[in-house]
Amino acid sequence: MSDARLEEVLPAAQQGEAWALRALYEELAPRVHAYLRARGASEPEDLTSEVFVTVFPRLPSVTGGAPGLRTFTFSVAHARLVDDLRRRSRREPAASYDPDTDPRTSASAEDEGLDRVQTDQVRRLLDALVPDQRDVLTLRLLADLTVEQVADTLGKSTGAVKQLQRRGLIALRRMLEGPS
Amino acid sequence: MRPARTLFCRRSDDRGVKLSRRKLDDRSADALLSGRAVAGEPELSAFVAQVQALQAATPTPSPELAAMLEHGIAPEVLDRTPVLLPAPARRAVSWRYALVSLAAVLTGVLGAGAANALPAPAQRAVADVVGWITPLHLPHPGPDKGTPAVVPTLTPSAEPTDRPSQTSRPAPDVSRSPEQGDGHDGGGTDVRESPSSGDGGTDSRSGTDSSGTDSSGTDSSSASPTPASTSPSDGGSSDSPSPTPTSTPDSSGSGSGSSDSSSGSGASILSTPDS
Numbered sequence: 001m002s003d004a005r006l007e008e009v010l011p012a013a014q015q016g017e018a019w020a021l022r023a024l025y026e027e028l029a030p031r032v033h034a035y036l037r038a039r040g041a042s043e044p045e046d047l048t049s050e051v052f053v054t055v056f057p058r059l060p061s062v063t064g065g066a067p068g069l070r071t072f073t074f075s076v077a078h079a080r081l082v083d084d085l086r087r088r089s090r091r092e093p094a095a096s097y098d099p100d101t102d103p104r105t106s107a108s109a110e111d112e113g114l115d116r117v118q119t120d121q122v123r124r125l126l127d128a129l130v131p132d133q134r135d136v137l138t139l140r141l142l143a144d145l146t147v148e149q150v151a152d153t154l155g156k157s158t159g160a161v162k163q164l165q166r167r168g169l170i171a172l173r174r175m176l177e178g179p180s
Numbered sequence: 181m182r183p184a185r186t187l188f189c190r191r192s193d194d195r196g197v198k199l200s201r202r203k204l205d206d207r208s209a210d211a212l213l214s215g216r217a218v219a220g221e222p223e224l225s226a227f228v229a230q231v232q233a234l235q236a237a238t239p240t241p242s243p244e245l246a247a248m249l250e251h252g253i254a255p256e257v258l259d260r261t262p263v264l265l266p267a268p269a270r271r272a273v274s275w276r277y278a279l280v281s282l283a284a285v286l287t288g289v290l291g292a293g294a295a296n297a298l299p300a301p302a303q304r305a306v307a308d309v310v311g312w313i314t315p316l317h318l319p320h321p322g323p324d325k326g327t328p329a330v331v332p333t334l335t336p337s338a339e340p341t342d343r344p345s346q347t348s349r350p351a352p353d354v355s356r357s358p359e360q361g362d363g364h365d366g367g368g369t370d371v372r373e374s375p376s377s378g379d380g381g382t383d384s385r386s387g388t389d390s391s392g393t394d395s396s397g398t399d400s401s402s403a404s405p406t407p408a409s410t411s412p413s414d415g416g417s418s419d420s421p422s423p424t425p426t427s428t429p430d431s432s433g434s435g436s437g438s439s440d441s442s443s444g445s446g447a448s449i450l451s452t453p454d455s
Contacts, residue, residue: 016253025249026238034234049242056248058259122231140213141231147210166209169224173204176223 006066014059021056028052028070032077035142039134040123041084051077071149074139078153125175133168136161293318 006027012020032051036044054076062072126134132154139150147165151158204221211218215232217225241249292298293306300321307318 014258016255016258018248018250018252021252022249025241025245029238029241030235033239034236038231038234045239046242048239049245053242053245053248056245057253057257058261060258060260061262118230119234122227122234125227137213138231141228142234162206162209165213166204166206169209169212170204172227173221173224176227 003066006069010059010062010066010069013056014062016059024056024069025052028073031143032073035074035077035138036081037119038122038126038138038142039081039085040127041081042088043084047080047084048077051080054080067146067149070143070145071152074143074145074149075153077143078135078139125172128175129168129171130164132156133164133171136164137168137172140165290318296321 006024009020009023013024029048029052033044033048036047041047051073055073058072059069062069064071126138129137135154136150139145139153140147145153147158147161150156151161154161156164208218208221212221212224212228215228289298289306290310293303293310296303296319298306298321303319303321307320310316310318
């Protein structure tokens with residue numbers, strides 16, 4: 001769904017129409033979920049739902065059309081993520097996982113395993129970045145935000161965002177090239 | 181010829197390229213982050229594709245969110261208060277820098293003021309402001325260095341090195357000989373003995389007069405208003421004012437101050453009725 005489609009749907013969503021809310025959710029939720037997952041949220045799916053439960057009732061006060069909606073949605077997502085990471089950092093370390101004692105089953109365990117490996121690789125590289133660089137790159141890559149929208153989301157200047165994304169990419173390139 | 185391998189070469193192919201030091205301009209960065217392939221950046225392009233592949237299917241909503249998506253939101257539940265996005269951090273930083281800078285400047289000025297190290301006008305202003313605002317008292321600046329300190333020296337031993345202060349008294353006769361009882365002849369250094377010595381910056385009344393000065397005592401009435409000289413022993417060349425009472429009523433008329441046309445401060449000292 002393009003920004004034009006979001007612009008069409010947004011007025012109805014601001015009136016609380018269910019179909020419009022679903023359209024917004026289908027457009028934005030995968031990006032929010034991917035952003036939270038890439039940043040290491042403990043329960044990205046639940047957190048995604050929390051984000052939209054917060055965003056939808058406040059849609060009438062969103063200004064700026066589709067870009068404003070994206071900026072507001074990812075501002076909420078970023079705030080929820082920060083809360084989640086802080087909450088986890090205060091918790092006691094979790095007990096080690098024992099698959100033999102886990103009664104849960106999954107029909108797509110192999111797919112999930114492959115997906116987890118891929119996600120872990122991405123997260124490992126992203127986690128090696130400076131936090132500000134990580135925020136900027138994930139928001140630009142996964143949320144599809146512009147430099148100005150990222151600046152508004154993170155409360156930084158556009159110049160700072162440009163600098164962070166450039167340095168983050170250089171750092172990533174250094175890591176991807178591997179050790180000498 | 182292959183280029184030499186550099187310190188920054190991280191590949192085994194010895195291409196001699198400074199891989200990690202390659203520049204990355206904003207345009208290339210934007211292209212990469214938009215998902216477009218950029219020549220010369222295969223690793224970053226692959227990584228971007230991998231990250232964007234994390235976008236999977238729409239996640240399952242929670243029951244609360246599923247109810248919203250199913251039934252919509254009632255108008256009375258909708259929140260219409262304005263959305264406040266985080267303010268740009270640069271404002272906070274600029275305020276922080278401004279406060280720190282102001283505190284540093286104030287600390288420096290107050291410290292310099294407490295040490296009396298400011299220029300006199302600034303020191304006076306700072307001392308006044310601090311004294312007005314706080315119970316503290318900073319030192320006020322001393323007198324101007326161009327103005328000699330007034331030290332009423334009345335000791336008879338002070339050398340008569342002064343130039344008479346400005347008075348309206350007419351200059352005494354310069355042609356008077358030393359034998360006429362000037363009190364400055366004793367020391368032999370009295371330049372007034374030469375009639376021509378009184379001009380210019382040479383103070384004829386200065387010198388090491390012992391007879392006139394010591395014998396006559398000190399005329400306190402005449403000496404008191406005269407500013408003191410800080411160098412009583414600088415001989416006849418001194419042109420600094422001196423309050424030294426160098427004359428007595430019987431000796432002052434003998435050409436005292438004879439060479440000093442600008443004499444005046446020692447009027448009551450040097451003038452006698454017969455001069």
